[in-house]
Amino acid sequence: MLVQELLNAVLIGGIYAAIGIGFSLVYGVMNLLNLVHGAIIMLAGYVTYSLFARLGLDPFLSIPVTMGAFFVVGYGLQRFVINRILTASVFMSLILTYGIDLVIVNIVLLVWKTDLLAVTPSYAGASWAIGGLVVSKIRVAIFVVSAALTALMYVFLDGTRTGRAIRAAALDKEAAELVGVDTPGIYAVTYGLSSALAAAAGSMLATIYTLTPTLDGIYLGKAFVVAVLGGLGNITGAAVGGLVLSFAESLGVVVLGPSYQEIIGFGIFLVVLILRPYGLVGRRFYAEI
């Protein structure tokens, strides 16, 4: 059964990575603690629900739709709203992003009410039985898609002109501007990408979680822990952070009992903050992405 617990942990780690990666990206590039992140994951889940319930669109096929839509939303949000306070104090950015989070939550309350909703394609809940082990099909799919998106992000940041501009802007804004990088534009693209990644996570998670208008806080909390564990601003770090958190939680249940599953995760979080504030994967003195 320990093998089953470990297998569960790997699969949940994929989910956590999907939640944390976009959050980490935005922090790394523009030093912004984006409190809207959880709300975007939640809203994308609700959009996925409507696409599924109204049009019969499969939640995994709706990923490109929600990613595209939320890229545009994120781009606009950064360009016209958040960009105005980037140079202000950190409190301004917390107040603003928290405000946007509240607006999104209330949009959800208006449009979808407080009913509990779930996206249930025919394969929801289905699993493979291999030996004595049970492997959920949806969770494997989420893991694969998350890994693919992480890899794509990595390739994009490393191998494309825009990607390198994003990294340049992250390392040194002034120097990047001196060599001709349009940082406001780059910031907007980054925020759009982060929102698209959040949307992908939201679409996929709608199939395993139940949609409620309070999910934003839960998602945001996980994103924060995952990003800090891996090193804020570090893409591969988010993947590592996701796995570390899910292993900590699963082992917490096995070793200490279900009541303590969150204590171990947050305990590790604190230890990492004290001993390696730049994250498990991050490098000292670098906000590397």
Next chain:
Amino acid sequence: MRFVSVLTLAALIGVAAAPAIATAETRTLTVGISISYSGKFAKEGELGRLGYELFREVVNERAGIKIGNDRYLIEYKYYDDKSDQATAANLVEKLITEDKVKYIFGPFSSDITFATSAIGEKYKVITMAALANAEKVYTRGLKYTFGAFPPASEGLSTIVQMAADLQPKPQTVAIVYPDALFPFYGAKGAKERAEKLGMKVVYFEKYPPTVKDLTPVMTQVKQLNPDIFLTSALLEDAIFVTKAYRELRINSKLMGFTTGPAVIDFMSALGDTADYTVGYAWWSPTVRLKDDFFGTAQDYEARFQQRYKQPGNYISAAASAAGLVLMRAMERVGSVDVEKVRPVLAATDMETFYNVIRYDATGMNVGGFAVLIQDQKGKAVTVYPPKAAETKLLYPMPTWDERGRK
């Protein structure tokens, strides 16, 4: 000229009406209701109001309650407690000191009633706490507070009670619940009942209320392979517990919940995965109970549907029944004086369309029973107790392989 004729008319009416007033007067009894219109209990508060309203309508269309020589029409004074404990306490104080009410119909939830009933006690005003059943509300030595729901711990343990007579008899029980007050009472009640009935409780664990993914916990449940698997939690948790139950292909003989199988959202969120799950309610239109005011449970259901264009529910039914119990006590005493009504109300032992209502020394309704509901082919049907059952419990639950589900 016109002025004179009006006066004449008034005098004539006065003369004609005078003898009638002397024998029987129609008075008004104002009951204060502070209940949730907004906030997290807005829905439950609305259902409670519908129940109180239906009681008032029936009383008033029958020309009021006959108390002594007089007839009393009922009138309500409403306030919105915003689902907030402190606001509710203030509003009840206002109802008593400013609006001068002597009777209060209670709000939804044990937590809010916990606060409002204390105010009622302070001013010696009777609270019909129809919609609160956590033991802690009643075990404070209250004298003026009377419930309608059976105790919180009775729900899940009724499922255990039913299971004891099933063949093959279940031997092992696993219980999980989020770390909160109401789920704890339900879980504790079920655990104690199982042990009393000779079953072995192999797993009894709480999890943090913020957890949304119970796979790690459910993996432990799978390992223990209990005959009965119980979850004492609210609706959202019931849904993800059931999802994990299916994903991990756990095969218990009986799966029971505090909230879930009786709620339409549960079935729409889970589809046929919800089949065979069992939950409870404090009332269903199928119970074979009746009184001489609302009639049978079916009569109440019919009237409710006709009036509100929606199916009845146990919250509204409990609210209506609380009104009925108070009314009967007043009729027996022949007075609306609180100090005279209180001892008679405390001695209540009566069958209503809703449930049997009998008070213990704390004012809690210990006469009632829970009704068990099972989801069968996408429909919620009543399966227990026999005096309420529409059909038989499907037991044991078929395994996932038998259900042909991969």
